[in-house]
Amino acid sequence: MNLKERLLKGDKRACARLITMLENNDEEAISIIKELYGYSGNAYVIGITGAPGSGKSTLTDKLAKEFRKRGKKIGILAIDPTSPFTGGAILGDRIRMNDLTLDKDIFIRSMGTRGSLGGISKATWGAVKVLDIFGMDYIFIETVGVGQSEVDIVKLADTVLMVMVPNLGDDIQAIKAGIMEIADVFAINKCDLDGADRTKLEIEMNLDLSEKKDYRPPVVKVSASRNENIEELVEKIIEHRTYLEKTNKLQERRKKNTKLEILSLAEEEFISMIMNKSLEENLLDNLAESVLLKEMDPYTAKDRIMSLINNRRG
Amino acid sequence: MDRPIRVLVAKPGLDGHDRGAKVIARALRDAGMEVIYTGLRQTPEQIVQAAIQEDVDVVALSILSGAHNHLFPRIVNLLREEGVDDVLVIGGGVIPEEDIPGLKAAGVEEIFTPGTSTKDVIEYIKNNIKR
Numbered sequence: 132m133n134l135k136e137r138l139l140k141g142d143k144r145a146c147a148r149l150i151t152m153l154e155n156n157d158e159e160a161i162s163i164i165k166e167l168y169g170y171s172g173n174a175y176v177i178g179i180t181g182a183p184g185s186g187k188s189t190l191t192d193k194l195a196k197e198f199r200k201r202g203k204k205i206g207i208l209a210i211d212p213t214s215p216f217t218g219g220a221i222l223g224d225r226i227r228m229n230d231l232t233l234d235k236d237i238f239i240r241s242m243g244t245r246g247s248l249g250g251i252s253k254a255t256w257g258a259v260k261v262l263d264i265f266g267m268d269y270i271f272i273e274t275v276g277v278g279q280s281e282v283d284i285v286k287l288a289d290t291v292l293m294v295m296v297p298n299l300g301d302d303i304q305a306i307k308a309g310i311m312e313i314a315d316v317f318a319i320n321k322c323d324l325d326g327a328d329r330t331k332l333e334i335e336m337n338l339d340l341s342e343k344k345d346y347r348p349p350v351v352k353v354s355a356s357r358n359e360n361i362e363e364l365v366e367k368i369i370e371h372r373t374y375l376e377k378t379n380k381l382q383e384r385r386k387k388n389t390k391l392e393i394l395s396l397a398e399e400e401f402i403s404m405i406m407n408k409s410l411e412e413n414l415l416d417n418l419a420e421s422v423l424l425k426e427m428d429p430y431t432a433k434d435r436i437m438s439l440i441n442n443r444r445g
Numbered sequence: 446m447d448r449p450i451r452v453l454v455a456k457p458g459l460d461g462h463d464r465g466a467k468v469i470a471r472a473l474r475d476a477g478m479e480v481i482y483t484g485l486r487q488t489p490e491q492i493v494q495a496a497i498q499e500d501v502d503v504v505a506l507s508i509l510s511g512a513h514n515h516l517f518p519r520i521v522n523l524l525r526e527e528g529v530d531d532v533l534v535i536g537g538g539v540i541p542e543e544d545i546p547g548l549k550a551a552g553v554e555e556i557f558t559p560g561t562s563t564k565d566v567i568e569y570i571k572n573n574i575k576r
Binding site for chain 1: 527
């Protein structure tokens with residue numbers, strides 16, 4: 132049996148191998164996805180994001196268990212940072228999810244960011260497709276621990292769950308632009324800690340200031356490690372899904388995201404074209420040297436590279 | 446090779462000491478590998494499932510409890526039962542010299558005992574992965 136058939140038959144090794152191949156930009160994997168793309172579309176994608184140590188992995192574990200109780204098949208993509216210096220990574224999210232490993236209807240994959248700075252890796256888009264075709268009902272994507280502006284998850288997820296913890300900053304943090312704006316559901320984890328109510332209040336007050344819409348992100352206090360309020364959180368996630376589906380906003384959101392995906396695929400290829408061109412005959416190196424010696428400015432150097440690409444195409 | 450080598454660092458059995466596993470994990474990370482660490486007290490079944498889902502090139506087992514003669518072969522056999530034949534299985538920890546031939550015969554391809562330099566482990570992995 133080939134990879135394609137094995138994936139459709141539910142073979143986890145085939146699923147895992149395809150994700151590896153996509154991570155390594157393997158052409159064969161891309162052609163398999165092209166062929167099987169018609170099988171995708173069933174899965175609902177939930178992004179789980181938040182600061183390092185906020186409890187995303189533990190919460191993902193608990194959410195997965197709750198969805199499994201409801202008979203759903205779950206794929207989990209857990210992203211951790213890749214070293215910009217060595218390309219190595221420690222992928223440690225599974226430590227919090229060991230109970231899930233032997234469940235035949237759960238598939239967990241750890242991924243390094245491999246140079247992406249938006250909180251997920253480039254291959255995450257492909258991995259979601261593999262898990263979708265594989266037959267998962269829900270796909271959780273756990274981002275790297277984020278700071279303020281790693282918001283790529285919103286380009287891939289149907290629902291973004293923002294995991295907050297008490298006492299990470301004053302109320303100014305709550306009104307800053309960026310990460311706080313992408314949440315569809317807020318979870319305040321470690322709600323047994325002092326300050327949880329205050330954090331909830333600050334988020335609610337910030338939401339009060341937003342333009343009135345027909346959907347307002349709910350703020351749910353949970354404790355992942357104590358397994359408290361997880362059911363309520365799942366309900367809120369499902370309410371968001373229902374809202375998107377009833378108002379046709381799910382299609383809108385997916386269309387917007389698909390446009391971004393197509394553009395970013397094109398961008399990626401374009402960038403690698405530029406990289407390849409600029410590395411030919413030490414061009415980039417020579418240009419940098421000229422710029423340093425003030426024989427040239429960086430804008431002119433850029434024009435030189437671009438002209439090579441334009442020439443090749445013309 | 447341009448793709449990173451993926452390694453599962455796993456602690457089978459009941460001992461609660463993972464300093465060594467963490468040192469290895471960190472060294473492999475610095476050697477440019479993607480290291481999946483699953484934490485303490487893993488069953489052979491969990492390790493094998495994690496190895497499959499993570500599609501690793503290497504399973505690196507660390508053990509200090511003395512149960513290696515039982516646990517290591519069990520993991521190799523489970524991998525074989527699942528049809529996994531392209532993963533390098535290595536082990537390390539407090540393992541007496543006289544146990545090493547038996548473990549190798551059971552399919553653990555190399556055993557690293559205390560005092561091994563992390564460089565040697567890295568070199569060994571780079572030279573022996575199967576794909």
